[in-house]
Amino acid sequence: MDMSFTGALKRLLTVDDSMLDDQFSLADDDPSEPADTYGETPQPETVNFTTAENKTDTSKKPVSMRTFLRRATKEYEEAVEKAHVGQDDEIECDIDEMKRRLERFFHLPQNKDIVIREFRVGVDTKAPWRGMAVFVDGLSDKNVINSAILEPLMILTHVSEENPRRTLEYVVEKLLPSNQSQIVNKWSEAVANILTGSTVLFLDRCNGALVMETKGWEHRSVSTPQTENVVRGSQDAFTENFRANTGLVRARLRTEHLVTEIHSVGNLARTDVAIMYIHGVTNPKLVREVRRRISQIDVDFVLDSGMLEQFIEDRPSMLIPQVMATERPDRVAASLAEGYVALFVGNSTYCLIVPVVLWSLVHSSEDSNIRFLPGTFMRLIRWIALFTALLLPGLYVAVTNYHAEMLPTDLMLAIAGSREQVPFPVVVEVLLMEFAIELIREAGIRIPSVIGPTIGIVGALIIGQSAVQAGIVSPLLVIVVATTALASFTVPNYELSMGIRIMRFAFLIAGAVLGFYGIAILFVVYVVRLSMLKSFGVPILSPIAPSSGASRDVLLRGPLWSMNKRPSFLYPLRSWRQKPMSRPWSAPTRKSTGKEGGET
Amino acid sequence: MSQSARRNAKVPGSEMTAMLIIFVSTNAFLTYPRYISLNGYEAAWMEPVFSGVLTLILFFLVEQLLRRYFKNLDIVEVSKEVFGRFGAILIALVFSLYFLCSTAAVMREFTENVVSTVLPSTPILIVGAVFMFAVGYIVYGGIEGICRTAFIFLPILLVGLVAVCLMTVNWWHPYMLLPLWGTGPEQVLRGSLQYSSIFANVLLLTIIYPHVHDTSKMRRIGFVSIVVSTLLLVGLMLTYHMVFPAAETGKTSFALYRLARMIHLGPFFQRLESIFIFLWVTAATVRMAVTLWGCSYLLGKAFGWPTYRPAVPALVLLSFSLGMWPENWIQVINFDGTYLLRWGWIVVFAIPIAVLSIGAMVRSMRGGGRLHGGQRGRRRMQRV
Structure with a gap:
């Protein structure tokens, strides 16, 4: 007891900064020491x-x-x-040298993901023929490697003659039953293929390598869309498998003219980027531009389509997206048929469609599947919702602050009565509620699913009812903010919805400072900004401004049988998508075109 | 945008038409209804008709001259050929000054309207500064951006003006349009000539001609824009005079606002003047952007600047300062009425026609009458 008391007293009176000494710091590290030095x-x-x-970059000298x-x-x-x-070099003939190279490239033996399986070809070969199969554990299908590579080479091969043809071509033609194989001569190609899940076979005295398709990592199967749900239409969405995604589109769009070019982006780690278009429909200039932008991306790593989007779009600082991201294969197929270009990025669950026009961001893939009158009605609702989400809080503040005279007297009195107990100015009240709604929205995404239902209770009771009862906000404002939130969920495109969420605050401030005048000025400025904005060379307000007399599928939904041409702003190589008379069997159509009685 | 693309920036006919319609129709929000009402009384609605017809004739004349003698040339380039470089600078300065004063006057009138009607407690400097910022921003986008914006907002203008006219239907008194000739045919015709400067189509034609996508459609553009804007002004004046007696119409400076205030279609549709702010703002912004663009573009052409854009902030500030110079609104209205409206026809009609006519004669005498300056015009074309 006495000792512990003394110890406590000593600790109290002395300064012990050993904790600081123990802290790890990257700054003091010796960069010349390799990261993988450990053990023997x-x-x-x-x-x-x-x-x-x-080394010298730490100086703050201005340049x-x-x-x-x-x-x-x-x-x-x-x-x-x-x-x-060393990766630009040709592959050597000596298998020991090959192994040394592989060890250096993949940091072996510390790196346990890379498997080098050494073996000898043939069961009774007189002169041993050494080989090795290299693959990434977890990316490649081990069953395929065992049954289609190792077993045929090690057990089923009988190289009885003294001096067999020890070439890769001979192995491909005679020994291996792999469905996809390719001979590569450069180390860069071999390394890239190993990293994509293929198995690369190296054989002694063969100055090349054999790449065999063995991709087989775990991934989620195709499931329903998360953000683009529809009632009428297909219910599958892209998944984290690059080839499954391209296959989903190709399964819908069965044409031999559908072209999928595959490029790689990234210097540290390569990510596959597929450019998909229809040869003979899509404007080649557009394809070239897409190719040019992608080829000029010089970064270490692109993880997802969201990152690629920011590297290729015209003005990433704009709130309006200039690339359409979708998780629906049917939408991609429809867009490709129109003359757009689709981009698949690595294991991303979203596909990018370029170029994009503002109006198509308000379209839904369901629109084409329902008749044009309900389709038009739904689009009208969405447009009203878009402007409601953008302007309603600002208009509410402007009306209550500056233009109360335009309200009917009864309504004005009702608003004044509801605000009687509220101590804040209207704009503060609105900002508080908007902030609360944004919190609910963000929390709704981040909250663990097991406690998800609590968000509804918190939102409905605390933010809504309790805030009104406490006299912090007026009941009418709750309706305004709730309507705004509801309207913003109606916007089909997530990126556009995000942009509107942010722009809403700008309009709110404009309305609070200068009333309708401020809102109108901001609106004009933003429209001007939009009118000058382009997406891959296409003005984003096309085909309205500039007007190009395109189909009726812009603001509203025209009848399918009357939308005969592809969007002219894409300058497609085939402008007609159907015959001018696409319902020739119909009596009214025949009558209107004067063909009644022509055939029976 | 690459430089070459900018050089070839062309405006489609529909957007050009929209810009010209908005440019002329914006006068409905300004002092034009007041002056023609003072001049013509009950026959004030006829003055836009006569002015429109006169403009249409002159427009066709100028278009013919441009097409025949000066294809792909604007007024400054024509002036350079006729009067030399200094002559061209002088003419460009006259036009620029007119545009600058016009921008300043419209800015002050418009901001005074806003302050007196919907933002009575807001300092006019703030209202004006915000407005000029928006105008400067649009001008920076170039003629392509201005015309595209005009095309987008034209439906709002059309719907708004027609709505103002129709929603006051319960106040219409057609007999107030009588006597038909108001102050008399002679007075009405004189007023039509005096106040025809609101139709600046002719002057604008001589500036924007090289930037029209398809110059063969220029006649159509001129015809549609003049006829539509005339119809809008006539409709507004007819309504104004059917709602208010002629003696009163000359006393107010903001006819549209007075009309909008009269709207009363039951308790839920009354006092809608605030909604029409969207209409005034969009139209006035486009109009001022055109005049400011014209000013900066002409200066750039006259002095051989590679681009006019760096001058835009300075001109914005200059027009804002000029607009705020007069002590009160009355001074601005008097200045506008006495100089810009009354004598503006010299700048918008007389000088361009004189320059082009002399130019045509010079070319005819040189024997190269029908040659056009396409190559040179393209070479000299600024980034728009």
Whole structure:
């Protein structure tokens, strides 16, 4: 007891900063020391990634923008070059040298994901023929490797002659039953294929490698859409499998003219990007532009379509998206048939469609599946909802602050009565409620699903009823904010909906400061901004401004049989999508075209 | 946008038509109804008709001259050919000054309207500054952006003006349009000429001609824009005079606002003047953007600037300062009525026609009458 008391007293009176000494810091690390030095494990050949520029970069000496850009570009290019050093070389003949290279490229033996399976070809070969199969554990299908690569080569192959043809071509033609195989000669190709889940076979005295398709990692199966639900229409959505996604589109759009080009983006880790279009329909200039933008992306890593979108769209600083992201294969198929270009990115569950016009962001894939009158009605509702979501809080503030005279007397008195107990100005009241709604919305996405239902209770009771009872907000305002929130959920495109959420605050402030005048000025400025905005060379307000006399499928939904032409703003190679008279069997149609009685 | 793309920026006919309609129709919100009402009384509605017909004739004349002698050239380039560089600068300065004063006057009139009707407690400087910022922003977008904006907002203008006219139907008194000739045919005709400067189509034609996508449609553009804007003005004046007696119509400076205030279609549709702010703002912004663009573009052409855009902020500030110079609204109205409206026809009709006529004669005498300056015009064309 006495000792513990003394110890406590000592601790109280002395300063112990050993905790600070123990803290880990990256800044004090010696960058020349490799990250994988541990134990007695043998080290592969390493490359020093720390460039001279990186070492001196800590100085805060101001430099001109040109110098900064030149230095940063050089530094980045050097780093990229070092990361791939030796990969541009041709594959050697000696299998031991091949193995050494692989160990260096993949940081073996520390890196446990890469499997190098060494074996000898044939059961009774007189002169041993060494080989190795390289694949990534977890990305490749082990059953395929065992039964279609190792078993045929090790057990079923009988190389009895003294000097067999030891070439990869011979192996492909005679020994391996793989459905997709390709001979590559460069290390970069071999490495890239290993990383995509293929198995690469190296054989002694063969200066090349054999790539066999063995992709087979775990992924979610095709399921229902998460953000683009419809009543009438297909119920499948893209999944995290690149090839399954392209297949979903191809299954719908069965034409030999559907082309899928595959490119890679990323210097550190490569991500597959597929450009899909219909040859003979899509304007080649558009395809070239898409290809150009993608090929010029110089980044380390692109994880998802959302990231790629920001690298290729015309003005990423705008709130309105200039690329349409969709998770619905039917929408992609319909867009491709119109002359758009679709982009699939790695394992992303969203596909990008370019170019985009503002009006199509308010369309839903369901629109084409229902008759044109209900379709038109639904689009009208969506347009009203869009403007409600954008302007209603601002208009409410403007009317109550500046233009109360335009309200009927009874309504004005009702509003005044409901605000009698509220201590805040209207704009503060609205901002409070909008903030609460934004919180609910964000929490609704992040909240763990097991406690999800609580969000409804919190939202309905605390934010709604209790806030009114406490006299913080007026009941009418709750209706306004709830209607706004409801309206914003009606916007079919998530990115557009996000933009409207943010713009709403700008209009709210404009309405609070200058009433209708402020809202009108802001509206004009934003329309001007939009009118000058382009998506892949297409004005985003096309075909209304500039007017190109396109089909009736813009603001409203025209009858399918009268929308004979593809959107003219895409300049498709085939402008007619159907014959001018697409219902020739119909009596009214025949009558209107003067063909009545022509045939029976 | 690449430089070459900017050089070839062309405005489609529909957008050009919309811009011209809005440019002329915006006068319905300004002092034009007041002055023609003072001048013609019950026959005030005839003045836009006569002015419109006169403009139409002159428009066709100028278009013919441009098409025949100066294809792909604007008024500054024609002036350079006829009067040399200094002559062209002088003419461009006259037009620029007119546009600048017009922008300043409209800005002050418009902001005074806003302050006196819907924002009585807001300082006019704030209202004006916000307005000029919006105008400057649009001008920065170039003639393509202005015309595209005009095309988008034209339906709002059309619906709004027609709505104002029709929603006052319960106050219409057709007999107030009598006597038909008001102050007399002579006075009405004189007023039509004096106040015809609101139809600046002719002057604008000589500036925007190289930027029209298809110059063969220029006649159609001119015809539709002049006829539609004339019809709108006539409709508004007829309604105004059917609602208010002629003696009163010359006393107010904001006819449309007075009309909008009269709307009373039951307890739920009354006092809708605030809603029409959207109409005034959109139309006035487009109009002022055109005049400010014209000012900066002409200066750029005259002095050989590669682009006019850097001048836009300075001109915005200048027109804002000019607009705020007069002590009160009355001074602005008097200045507008005395100089811009009354003598504006010299700038919008007389000078362009004189320059083009002299230019045509010079070309005819040189023997290269029908040659056009396409190549040179394209080479000199600024980034628009």
